[in-house]
Amino acid sequence: MSDFFSTMVDMQREILRAQKAQLDAAKRGLDLGAQIAAAQEVTHKAAEANLKAWKAWASLWGWK
Numbered sequence: 001m002s003d004f005f006s007t008m009v010d011m012q013r014e015i016l017r018a019q020k021a022q023l024d025a026a027k028r029g030l031d032l033g034a035q036i037a038a039a040q041e042v043t044h045k046a047a048e049a050n051l052k053a054w055k056a057w058a059s060l061w062g063w064k
Contacts, residue, residue: 002010058064
């Protein structure tokens with residue numbers, strides 16, 4: 001059987017390991033959020049370009 005001090009050190013080590021896992025998960029979440037924001041920006045630009053192309057094509061045929 002281990003002494004109280006060793007048990008407490010092991011417990012603190014496990015707490016630190018769990019906190020590191022939480023920080024790693026939060027970082028992955030933030031990274032994913034940045035990727036989603038970038039994808040939304042690109043999608044928005046593509047939609048604007050599509051609208052501009054559609055309007056140009058329609059104007060060739062005299063549509064308004």
